[in-house]
Amino acid sequence: MTTARIDARFAALKAEGRAAFIPYVMGGDPSREEALAILNGLPAAGADIIELGFPFSDPMAEGPPIQRAAIRGMAAGFGLRSTMDLAKEFRQGDDATPIVLMGYLNPIESLGYDAFAAYAADCGIDGLIVVDCPPEEAGPLIEALDKVSISLIRLATPTSDDERLKIVVRGTSGFVYYVAVAGVTGVKEANAEVVAPAVERVRKASGLPVAVGFGVKTPEKAAEIARVADAVVVGSALVDEVAAALEAGEAVAPRVLARVKALGDAVRSVVSSASVAETV
């Protein structure tokens, strides 16, 4: 099952000949008002797609920055439903920017797959990434999401060989998220030379755009990855700006959005290999 907003956005970017920039922000981090201000400001600051994390008590694949963001989100009273409520408010002013919800399975199980899917659709969610739900376990969740045309975005990783990739991309839609480093978020640095052939492999296996995340922190790195991928995801570096703003006693949203703008400009400054391949 596919979603109109994600497909339309990638089609438009292909015409522009550049990669998408996907910032990741955490629901409720550091407060409802500030998280909403960040969310509402993202498209103007350069976000093509938004990855919206929901807080969970045991984020096993996250490094310290996103662990701390989740703790701040929970301290603000946020969980899965309240994060989706935030998306719904965002949708009142923006009906074009795709939102991909990201997190862990237990809050979704706790709500119930069908109830979750209905709630997410009502809030204008387009895609879902569940870190601890591999294809082997995803059947019932996909069934629920299909009913409301929400994509379950798959993850490919440095440990995915060709056989594994076939399983990972089976029946997928939207785009594929390539985890650039073996490890948790926000620790190791991605290497464009290593990532490029992997992205090509995933594109070929899936026939879908490939977003690259984990290990992209600076505008330079984002530009480097934007040359070889269809989308660049930055998360830890942005939630660290929340932490830094809080520590410095500064307004949070302007500081985060300035960082988003710098990263988005860097992605926009380069021509994506995908579009080059298209036009040659």
Place this chain on the structure above:
Amino acid sequence: MNAQTPIQAPSSGQPLSNAYAWPDAQGRFGPYGGQFVAETLMPLIHELDAAYKAARADPSFQAELDGFLTHYVGRESPLYFAERLTEHFGGARIWLKREDLNHTGAHKINNCMGQILLARRMGKTRIIAETGAGQHGVASATVSARFGLPCTVYMGAVDVERQQPNVFRMRLLGSEVFSVTAGAATLKDAMNEAMRDWVTNVSDTYYIIGTAAGPHPYPAMVRDFQSVIGKEIKTQSMAQMGKLPEAVVACIGGGSNAIGAFHPFIEDEAVRLIGVEAAGHGLDTPDHAASLKGGRSGVLHGNRTYLLQDEDGNIVEGHSISAGLDYPGIGPEHAWLHDIGRAEYRSATDNEALEAFQLCSKLEGIIPALEPAHALARTGEVAREVGKGGDVVLLMSGRGDKDIFQVAKHLGVEL
């Protein structure tokens, strides 16, 4: 789910009416279990599953393991008739399965020995483990020292504080002990951190999970390695009682000692299997670690099982006086045995465990770990239910040396 649910796996063909063949090919025990891990780990989990299947089918692997269990761990462990506890409770005869006499003082080493031999077979060069009370950490550090592999043990900072003797032991054995400050800084957080290490060091690292939980094949593999306990109980019961016992009682955190004792008896439906969860300050308070009695189904640490969680699906901390029981989940096979009614699950509070700890010390000259003291706290009533002339086996899963400071503190004694 009720007691009428058939206990055989659907994938097991057409078994005998009481044949028990869980998990199925997907690593499921009914709806529980499975492989809920990050995609990066999936190829490793499949590799581990294949390697374990091959090892299990290889007689030389079993022979090597048996050799170490005999000469290094000190198996078999005695099945001891606890005459004075029997007199005290005034019911069935009570027998203690003495896993406390194993090398390193608990049942944990049975599993560690099996897993490190598997790690060697797979060519892994680095060991990681999580620990709560420190018993699994000590056992992992021990086998790592024995086979010359570097080992990092993840332990919650709170547990590091309350289990200092075991921290020192692990360091003596050459392991690095990493104090985890994330979350509530106890066992579940140590497990999160071990999984983060694993996903970062996928090529060379073997993760020895200490309980019968985690992604498939861990629950089945840990159970199999711990089943040596139940198999010995069976043989020893036939030799010493001339029959099987009427009941087997064991404490449950993640539940590896209990599943090891229970599994060989599952098809012997006349034998009651009784697990005892930690009720902490009481099941009517938020401070307990009884996942079955106070939790509901969810997904954490690679498997679906009963979990202590809030209405948003966030995991809440378990509490128990015993650092080995305050895990907010339980092995998926226990969740299934609970639902199909094959095992019974009860609970004991901190205070009941403390009383049992002292009782066993005074009556039998055996200082139990706080974990099996929970099981002992329910054994009296089980013995009376079974009645005179019957036999009840209590799994003495570990010795209490590690707990004396903790117990002294609770009793208001300054050491």
